[in-house]
Structure formats: structure tokens, C-alpha cells
Amino acid sequence: VTEGATTGYGYGVLGDYKSLKTYSANGTYYLYDTTKPMSGVIETRTANYGSSLPGSYSVDSNNAFTSTSQGADVDAHYYAGTVYDYYYNTHGRNSYDNNGATIRSTVHYGSNYNNAFWNGAQMVYGDGDGSTFDPLSGAQDVVAHEITHAVIERTAGLRYQDQSGALNESMADVFGYFVEPEDFLLGEDVYTPNKSGDALRSLSNPDAYGQPSHMDDYYYTSSDNGGVHTNSGIPNKAAYLTIQSIGKTKAEKIYYRAMSVYLTPTSNFSAARSALLQATSDLYGTGSTYNSVASAWSQVGVN
Ligand SMILES: CCCCC[C@H](S)C(=O)N[C@@H](Cc1ccccc1)C(=O)N[C@@H](C)C(=O)O
Numbered sequence: 001v002t003e004g005a006t007t008g009y010g011y012g013v014l015g016d017y018k019s020l021k022t023y024s025a026n027g028t029y030y031l032y033d034t035t036k037p038m039s040g041v042i043e044t045r046t047a048n049y050g051s052s053l054p055g056s057y058s059v060d061s062n063n064a065f066t067s068t069s070q071g072a073d074v075d076a077h078y079y080a081g082t083v084y085d086y087y088y089n090t091h092g093r094n095s096y097d098n099n100g101a102t103i104r105s106t107v108h109y110g111s112n113y114n115n116a117f118w119n120g121a122q123m124v125y126g127d128g129d130g131s132t133f134d135p136l137s138g139a140q141d142v143v144a145h146e147i148t149h150a151v152i153e154r155t156a157g158l159r160y161q162d163q164s165g166a167l168n169e170s171m172a173d174v175f176g177y178f179v180e181p182e183d184f185l186l187g188e189d190v191y192t193p194n195k196s197g198d199a200l201r202s203l204s205n206p207d208a209y210g211q212p213s214h215m216d217d218y219y220y221t222s223s224d225n226g227g228v229h230t231n232s233g234i235p236n237k238a239a240y241l242t243i244q245s246i247g248k249t250k251a252e253k254i255y256y257r258a259m260s261v262y263l264t265p266t267s268n269f270s271a272a273r274s275a276l277l278q279a280t281s282d283l284y285g286t287g288s289t290y291n292s293v294a295s296a297w298s299q300v301g302v303n
Pocket residue numbers: 114115116117118141142145149169176186187188200229
């Protein structure tokens with residue numbers, strides 16, 4: 001019996017065909033991708049609607065992951081691969097630890113769970129309740145958001161509280177855009193499956209989804225670790241303005257350098273402005289690009 005890397009296929013959450021990097025051993029096919037350079041393995045598992053992690057490998061008997069319930073597994077696996085490729089090809093980073101760490105995802109976590117998270121060791125995806133969310137791995141920007149939390153943990157280490165926490169959330173959203181740049185919306189592919197045209201958040205118009213886009217409207221609260229999913233609208237808007245003025249190619253290099261070199265666990269919004277300006281200066285000098293970044297943060301009331 002052959003054992004080793006194989007290529008299978010499946011249908012994602014939205015019913016779309018996807019080719020999959022799988023692994024075959026004793027007649028079973030696993031969502032286990034050994035094809036990434038420098039040993040970064042990507043493996044996908046299922047919690048089988050329970051909450052114990054990491055759960056069991058997502059397997060199939062004929063390398064065709066085509067059942068409806070396998071859609072979440074297919075997309076978690078496929079999109080994790082695209083996010084690995086983004087960080088490796090664009091920023092030369094080999095997995096979230098820059099040392100080929102295994103990227104592990106577990107889907108079908110809990111029952112009707114309307115969220116996804118990085119738990120310090122792996123990604124975890126709920127199936128959603130079918131009204132607020134479809135299975136959350138069905139959105140590439142969600143997967144990029146979660147893997148970016150892992151990158152942040154190994155670089156800036158932004159504390160998940162108040163401004164540093166909102167910055168953590170914002171960087172996760174901003175790299176969600178860099179990986180899936182066709183719109184400035186977040187979660188649109190899995191959010192409210194019965195309603196089209198909406199999203200959970202928007203980088204271009206945070207206010208459309210209840211987020212502030214200026215420091216004057218900072219939301220002081222004790223919930224959600226100090227409103228990290230609300231106040232991320234302010235740095236998200238600054239990122240949008242930056243991308244609009246200098247373009248994605250320069251912006252993603254500036255953001256990656258700020259995240260990986262200058263930001264620290266206690267960086268607040270003002271420190272983020274400084275980190276991004278320093279990164280801009282390192283990469284592009286202090287001319288128009290620098291002025292555009294400075295202007296973006298001034299427009300959201302951060303100096
Ligand atoms: C378990 C505790 C909560 C962890 C929050 C994770 S990191 C998170 O931020 N998840 C994202 C998922 C996401 C990402 C992009 C687009 C849509 C949805 C998130 O924003 N969760 C919302 C629902 C929240 O927790 O308020």
C-alpha cells in the first residue's frame with residue numbers, strides 16, 4: 001500500500017471545488033499537507049462537535065472530501081495553506097514561528113459556535129449557528145485573522161487588552177485583508193448566510209458596523225477585554241487610509257516590519273503610529289510615503 005503525500009479534492013463551505021494536499025497511510029486519506037518548504041506541516045482535525053482539542057484527524061476513505069459536513073475541514077485546510085504561502089512568499093516567514101511550526105486547525109468545535117480563535121497552540125473554528133455565521137473556516141480572511149494572532153504572539157506579543165488588544169485585533173484584520181484583498185470587508189463570506197452584502201467589520205467604513213473610526217469615539221468598556229473588537233475600528237481605518245494612499249505592496253511591507261520589529265506587548269495606538277512611521281522610514285525614507293502614513297493616523301485622531 002502506498003504511503004505518502006497525495007492530492008485529493010473536496011467542496012468548501014460554499015460548495016466550491018478545491019484541490020487538497022493530503023496524506024495517505026494504510027488506505028486512509030488525511031488532511032495533512034507535507035508539501036510546504038522547510039518542513040511546515042499543515043494539519044486539520046475535527047472536534048466532532050465537542051470541545052476537546054485537538055480532536056481527531058479529518059480523514060476520508062477515498063481522498064474526496066465531498067460531504068457537506070466536510071466543507072469546514074476542506075476550507076480550514078486549504079486556507080491555512082494559502083496563509084502559509086502568503087507569509088512565506090511575501091514576507092519570507094516560514095510559518096507563524098518563522099521556524100516551520102505545524103499549523104494545526106480544528107473544526108466542528110462545539111455546537112453552533114459563532115466564533116473562531118487561536119488558543120496559543122492551534123486554530124479553532126466553530127460551525128456557526130447558520131444564522132449569524134456559517135462554519136467560520138469558510139472565509140479566507142477569518143483564517144488569516146487567526147493565523148496572524150499566532151504571528152503576533154511570536155513577534156509583537158500585543159497584550160489582548162484595551163489599546164494593545166485593539167491593535168492586536170486590528171493587525172489580525174489588516175492581514176486578513178492583505179491575504180484576501182478583494183474587498184475591505186471582514187467575514188463577509190460566512191457572516192449572515194441568509195443576508196447578502198453585509199460583513200462583521202469593514203476596514204473602509206468601521207462605523208457601518210458599529211465601530212469607531214476616530215479616537216474621539218474610543219469606546220471605554222470593561223467587556224470584550226476593553227472593547228478590542230470595537231476599538232480596532234480606529235487602527236483599521238488608519239490602515240485603510242494608508243493602503244488607499246500608498247498601495248497594498250508598500251503597506252504590507254510596512255505593517256509586517258512594524259509588527260515583527262517594533263511593536264511590543266504594551267504598544268498603544270500612538271506607539272503603533274510611531275512603529276509604522278519607523279518601519280516606513282527604514283523601507284522608503286521620509287518622503288511622500290512617510291507623510292501618507294502620518295496623515296492616515298492624524299485623520300483617525302492618533303498623533
Ligand atoms: C474565544 C474568545 C474570542 C476570541 C476572539 C477571536 S481572536 C476573534 O477575534 N475571532 C474573530 C473571528 C472573525 C474574524 C474575521 C471576520 C469574522 C470573524 C472575531 O472577530 N470574532 C468576533 C465574533 C468576536 O469575538 O467578537
